[in-house]
Amino acid sequence: MCGVCGCGGADHGHGPEHKHEHEHEHGHGGDGRQDPVAAGMGHDHGGHLSRFAHAPGLSARRTVQVERDLFAQNQRYADGNRRSFEERRIFTLNVMSSPGSGKTTLLVQTLQALRGTEAVAVIEGDQQTDRDARRIAETGVPVRQINTGRGCHLDAHRVGHACADLPLAQDGTLFIENVGNLVCPAGFDLGEARRIVVLSVTEGEDKPLKYPDMFRAADLMILNKIDLLPYVTFDVEACCGYACSINPRLTTLLVSATHGDGMAEWLAWLANERAQWGRGRAAAGVTGG
Amino acid sequence: MHEMALCESLMAIIEGEAASGGFRQVHSVSLEVGLLAGVEKDALQFGFQVVTRGTVAEGAVLRILSATAQAHCPLCGWQKIVSQPIRLCPACASPLSLTGGRDLRIREMEVE
Numbered sequence: 001m002c003g004v005c006g007c008g009g010a011d012h013g014h015g016p017e018h019k020h021e022h023e024h025e026h027g028h029g030g031d032g033r034q035d036p037v038a039a040g041m042g043h044d045h046g047g048h049l050s051r052f053a054h055a056p057g058l059s060a061r062r063t064v065q066v067e068r069d070l071f072a073q074n075q076r077y078a079d080g081n082r083r084s085f086e087e088r089r090i091f092t093l094n095v096m097s098s099p100g101s102g103k104t105t106l107l108v109q110t111l112q113a114l115r116g117t118e119a120v121a122v123i124e125g126d127q128q129t130d131r132d133a134r135r136i137a138e139t140g141v142p143v144r145q146i147n148t149g150r151g152c153h154l155d156a157h158r159v160g161h162a163c164a165d166l167p168l169a170q171d172g173t174l175f176i177e178n179v180g181n182l183v184c185p186a187g188f189d190l191g192e193a194r195r196i197v198v199l200s201v202t203e204g205e206d207k208p209l210k211y212p213d214m215f216r217a218a219d220l221m222i223l224n225k226i227d228l229l230p231y232v233t234f235d236v237e238a239c240c241g242y243a244c245s246i247n248p249r250l251t252t253l254l255v256s257a258t259h260g261d262g263m264a265e266w267l268a269w270l271a272n273e274r275a276q277w278g279r280g281r282a283a284a285g286v287t288g289g
Numbered sequence: 290m291h292e293m294a295l296c297e298s299l300m301a302i303i304e305g306e307a308a309s310g311g312f313r314q315v316h317s318v319s320l321e322v323g324l325l326a327g328v329e330k331d332a333l334q335f336g337f338q339v340v341t342r343g344t345v346a347e348g349a350v351l352r353i354l355s356a357t358a359q360a361h362c363p364l365c366g367w368q369k370i371v372s373q374p375i376r377l378c379p380a381c382a383s384p385l386s387l388t389g390g391r392d393l394r395i396r397e398m399e400v401e
Binding site: 060061062063064065066067068069070071073150151152153183184186187188212213216244245246247248 | 291293294295298299302306310312316325326327328363374376377383384386387391392393394395396397398399400401
């Protein structure tokens with residue numbers, strides 16, 4: 001068993017760079033279940049086990065204190081990913097939305113705009129198919145597809161493995177396109193530096209109120225498909241107002257990925273946040289690379 | 290939607306504790322669920338029944354304890370412990386900041 005991530009195979013080393021050969025079989029791709037073995041076997045038992053160490057044959061009903069956080073396992077992987085990204089100065093963005101908001105089109109346009117200026121890589125998350133990965137690959141950018149099967153979100157463990165398999169250049173940018181879902185991805189840190197929620201004007205302006213967790217956790221809301229505004233009933237001002245009432249520090253950008261409106265502002269936001277993140281890293285004394 | 294996956298994590302913790310603690314049956318599990326943890330309690334109960342089938346925790350009762358969050362108004366300073374997510378300050382109507390209440394934590398188990 002892998003001693004750190006506990007994912008059922010041979011020990012494969014989880015150094016800070018999270019670079020490990022993946023020779024053992026995980027079965028991550030197929031059934032989409034969170035690794036039950038991973039969640040249970042790799043953990044630190046702390047001191048509470050000593051209570052049981054000398055109690056053979058104990059059979060009476062008793063209460064045991066456990067105090068274990070179900071999100072702790074994911075958080076540990078996320079912290080590891082984040083450390084690895086920071087050491088290699090890889091600016092990582094977790095892009096989330098409901099299905100069909102235009103995340104992949106936005107990414108394709110973004111990658112084309114960034115081509116030649118910086119090293120970029122993409123992780124695609126979907127329940128099934130590699131259709132999005134193929135669209136990204138057409139831009140020439142390295143990409144890995146994660147199929148979550150029945151799973152409704154990406155988790156930090158899968159992202160860590162995808163990263164190990166992806167050529168990630170120092171000082172680069174990594175876009176993680178999460179599974180299309182406005183609910184679950186909000187609860188799972190992947191180790192990203194920034195969180196982006198994409199909402200399209202065909203979805204209704206009250207989504208921030210209906211799915212507050214997603215908007216509460218985001219740094220930026222991209223309101224996409226604004227070229228369709230003449231054809232749909234969508235109150236941009238109300239939508240932004242709702243989103244900011246959930247998350248007052250949320251930045252909002254109006255974009256049409258297909259027509260190019262707002263792309264310059266989006267690219268400027270990226271550059272600016274990247275610079276700010278770099279300064280934060282420097283101030284925190286992260287070294288590496 | 291991801292309650293089933295969380296139940297699998299919960300089950301893995303229970304089995305780990307069972308292996309190390311030397312108990313063969315779990316009668317109840319107390320789980321603290323923060324109001325901002327994004328978890329549906331009914332779905333959690335359903336998932337728990339499914340994942341515990343054929344395990345040391347088959348038939349165990351899942352006790353869900355609600356955890357509160359701290360609401361604070363950055364503008365007027367109003368604050369309160371809340372058990373429901375609220376958005377706007379009742380005093381000045383500006384957006385509130387909510388902290389805490391994101392945990393999903395096994396507190397204790399009754400075992401034999």
